[in-house]
Amino acid sequence: MVIRRLLNYLRPHYKALGVALVVLFLATFADVVGPILVKVFLDRHLMPRSFNSQDLLLLGSGYLGLHLLSVGLNYYQLVSFNQIALKVIQQLRVDIFSHVQRLRLVVFDKTPAGALVSRITNDTEAIKELFVSVLATLVQNVVFLIGIFIAMFSMDARLAGFCLVLLPVLLGLMYMYRRLSTKVYRVMRKELSLLNAKLNESIQGMNLVQAMRQEERFRKEFNVINTAYYRAAINNIRLESLFVRPAVDLIYTFALILVLDFFGFQSLKGPIQIGVLYAFINYLDRFFEPVNMMMQKLSQIQQSLVAAERVFEILDDDRTTPVTVSAAPSPSIVEGRIEFKEVTFSYDGSADGGSDVLKKISFIAYPGQTVALVGHTGSGKSTVANLLMRFYPVTSGEILIDGVSLSEFSEDELRSRVGLVAQDPFLFVGDITQNIALSRPTVSKQDVEDAASFVQADGFLRKLPQGFAEPIGERGATLSSGQRQLLCFARTMAGNPKILVLDEATASVDTETEEGIQTALEKMRKGRTTIAIAHRLSTIQDADLILVLHNGMIVERGTHAELLVKEGLYHKMFMMQQGTAGQSRFPC
Numbered sequence: 001m002v003i004r005r006l007l008n009y010l011r012p013h014y015k016a017l018g019v020a021l022v023v024l025f026l027a028t029f030a031d032v033v034g035p036i037l038v039k040v041f042l043d044r045h046l047m048p049r050s051f052n053s054q055d056l057l058l059l060g061s062g063y064l065g066l067h068l069l070s071v072g073l074n075y076y077q078l079v080s081f082n083q084i085a086l087k088v089i090q091q092l093r094v095d096i097f098s099h100v101q102r103l104r105l106v107v108f109d110k111t112p113a114g115a116l117v118s119r120i121t122n123d124t125e126a127i128k129e130l131f132v133s134v135l136a137t138l139v140q141n142v143v144f145l146i147g148i149f150i151a152m153f154s155m156d157a158r159l160a161g162f163c164l165v166l167l168p169v170l171l172g173l174m175y176m177y178r179r180l181s182t183k184v185y186r187v188m189r190k191e192l193s194l195l196n197a198k199l200n201e202s203i204q205g206m207n208l209v210q211a212m213r214q215e216e217r218f219r220k221e222f223n224v225i226n227t228a229y230y231r232a233a234i235n236n237i238r239l240e241s242l243f244v245r246p247a248v249d250l251i252y253t254f255a256l257i258l259v260l261d262f263f264g265f266q267s268l269k270g271p272i273q274i275g276v277l278y279a280f281i282n283y284l285d286r287f288f289e290p291v292n293m294m295m296q297k298l299s300q301i302q303q304s305l306v307a308a309e310r311v312f313e314i315l316d317d318d319r320t321t322p323v324t325v326s327a328a329p330s331p332s333i334v335e336g337r338i339e340f341k342e343v344t345f346s347y348d349g350s351a352d353g354g355s356d357v358l359k360k361i362s363f364i365a366y367p368g369q370t371v372a373l374v375g376h377t378g379s380g381k382s383t384v385a386n387l388l389m390r391f392y393p394v395t396s397g398e399i400l401i402d403g404v405s406l407s408e409f410s411e412d413e414l415r416s417r418v419g420l421v422a423q424d425p426f427l428f429v430g431d432i433t434q435n436i437a438l439s440r441p442t443v444s445k446q447d448v449e450d451a452a453s454f455v456q457a458d459g460f461l462r463k464l465p466q467g468f469a470e471p472i473g474e475r476g477a478t479l480s481s482g483q484r485q486l487l488c489f490a491r492t493m494a495g496n497p498k499i500l501v502l503d504e505a506t507a508s509v510d511t512e513t514e515e516g517i518q519t520a521l522e523k524m525r526k527g528r529t530t531i532a533i534a535h536r537l538s539t540i541q542d543a544d545l546i547l548v549l550h551n552g553m554i555v556e557r558g559t560h561a562e563l564l565v566k567e568g569l570y571h572k573m574f575m576m577q578q579g580t581a582g583q584s585r586f587p588c
Contacts, residue, residue: 002308006130009088020080024143027073030066032147035282037063039155077140085131093124096311102320105391106347114200118193119314123307126189130304134297141290148283155280162262163284166255170248170291177243177298184236185306191229193310198222248295252288259284330410333417335402336498336529338365338388343397345387357383359552360397365545370530372540374570375549381533382423384549385503388531389420401499416442419497421505425484427476432461432468435476436491443494451494454523457486493524500530537574546570 010017037059044050097120108116152160202209202218209218259280345358358380365371373381386392387399390406399406406414427435436451437443448468452458460483464470476484485505492500502521518539524530534540541560548556548563548570556568563570 002305002312005312006127006308009091010084012091013084013087016080016084020077020084021139023073023077023080024140027070027077028140028143028147030070030073031144032151034063034066034070035286036151037066038282074140081139085128088131089124089128092127092311093120096120096124096314099315099317099320103317104319104393105386107317107319109347112197112201113204114195114197115193116314117200118196119310122192122196123189123310126300126303126307127311129300130308134300134304137293137297138301141294144290145287148287152280152283158262162258163255163287166251169251173243173247173251174295174298177239177295178302180243181236181239181298181302182306184232184239185302186309187232188229188236189303189306189310191225191232194225195222195229198225243295248288248292252284255284255288256281330413331402331404331408332413333401333409333498335367336417337367337400337402338371338499338529338531339363339400339403340384341398341400343387343394343399345383345392345395347392356395357552358387361552361554363545363547363554363557365529365531367529368527369544370525370532370540370542372532372534372543372546373549374534374537374540374546374573376573379549380552381549382503385420385501385531385533388499388501389418390414416495417497418499418501419492419495420501421485421488421492421503423504425476425481425488427472427479427484427487429474430472431466432464432470432472432487435472435487436494438491440495447494448490451490452487454493455486455489457483457490460486489524498528500524500528502530502532502534504533504535537570537577548573 040059044055100116100120149160149164152163198218198221202222209215340361340363343358343361344356346356348355361380361384363371373384375381383392387394388406401409433445433448436448437445449458452461452468461467461470472478476487479487489505505521521539522542525532532540532543537560540546543560546556546558546560546563547554548568550569556563556566556570558566564574
């Protein structure tokens with residue numbers, strides 16, 4: 001099944017593959033005919049001592065010509081096979097990368113980033129070896145073996161028949177090696193994936209590792225995984241040492257004894273042709289040379305097949321982001337009216353209610369209104385935003401925008417009309433302009449500058465050496481957290497969304513910067529339906545509706561003043577924050 005799927009990638013290249021195969025057959029023919037010319041020289045000229053200069057010249061020039069032709073044709077077919085192989089791997093990497101981008105966030109929640117990177121890079125690299133160095137070699141050697149058997153049968157059918165018996169023995173050897181090595185390679189690929197995951201985790205959190213003096217713990221954990229990989233690699237080496245060369249050499253020795261015995265018994269009955277003896281021994285040696293090569297490549301084949309299984313596991317993962325399946329044109333978001341109707345959600349998809357993160361959430365956010373979500377950590381605030389962005393499908397209930405089910409909107413419409421500012425300000429490698437525009441065709445350079453000015457980010461941008469062309473490193477490490485968040489504000493506003501989702505958007509902004517962007521936030525919310533998730537209650541006091549979540553349920557709702565009068569959970573949270581703000585934890 002895996003091999004069939006891999007070979008399906010060759011379909012677009014069948015013409016080039018056909019030409020390469022024809023050239024391969026010609027190269028094999030030229031290579032196989034060489035020993036026959038040597039046989040003719042031995043039997044017709046050397047043994048009878050008949051040295052006709054014209055015949056010798058023809059044999060010599062023919063042998064040299066065939067050798068040169070074989071070299072040229074083999075060069076062409078090897079280059080052709082490798083070009084096809086590289087194109088196949090190029091397409092396979094595009095397919096898996098594109099599929100990973102369509103996966104739901106739940107996949108990334110449960111799968112270490114390093115493990116996914118390992119499948120996209122290391123595993124596809126192993127598959128590349130199958131197409132680049134294994135497939136071409138395998139096809140060439142199979143054709144070469146067929147040519148050798150044809151030449152053997154043309155000289156002596158009985159002896160060639162004896163040699164044909166070796167094929168089941170060699171195939172049985174390959175089958176045993178494949179069965180034993182598959183388990184070993186699965187362990188190797190798994191441990192390599194865990195190595196990448198641990199490495200990625202330690203590098204991403206290196207500041208915390210060093211600050212908390214966790215170097216020794218991470219070193220020990222890495223060593224445990226590395227040792228498991230080492231043991232699997234040793235098991236693989238033992239298998240290769242037993243099956244690949246020694247076993248084949250043993251079979252070759254028995255075959256050579258068989259050929260020599262055959263000609264020995266033949267010599268007792270009468271004279272034998274030295275040329276035929278030479279040709280058979282030469283072909284026998286040439287027969288086992290590709291067999292040895294294929295046995296050596298068999299380890300790469302096994303690694304590639306195991307790697308392909310892991311890659312196809314990702315490609316077969318159907319947990320993709322939900323998209324509209326309606327044949328009708330996608331509706332448009334015009335007003336921005338949001339309605340949650342009895343929405344229940346569980347991250348594990350269970351319907352038993354025991355692991356529900358949200359439980360029958362219902363509210364309406366009218367066009368132009370700001371609805372704030374507050375609550376303790378784990379109450380389900382960010383989950384509401386994730387469901388609205390359609391990162392996860394609801395377990396039960398329904399989400400409507402302008403009276404239309406969320407599932408009916410196209411990805412383009414939803415992503416372009418709903419703007420998200422996440423708690424973690426993520427920036428891509430590039431420059432300031434690229435990070436704000438994100439290659440959106442509707443966002444011009446002027447839109448980028450206007451958006452930066454709108455959120456009051458142009459002040460610090462103008463001070464940068466290259467302004468809007470200032471390069472940004474990975475995750476914007478050269479900028480402060482507040483500056484990164486301002487760029488994310490500008491990025492969202494450059495798209496001019498109708499609905500705004502602020503997921504603790506000021507969490508990474510210091511108090512001084514926060515005061516400076518409150519005016520920008522007010523402008524951003526004006527004319528837009530806004531869902532604001534907040535930890536600092538001071539930032540959402542002017543919200544039209546505040547929903548207080550607790551254990552996945554809305555326990556209070558109202559304006560800031562109304563909730564304070566109720567003296568419930570919101571009042572308690574507000575008084576705690578006021579007390580924290582007014583008192584110092586470290587009095588002099």
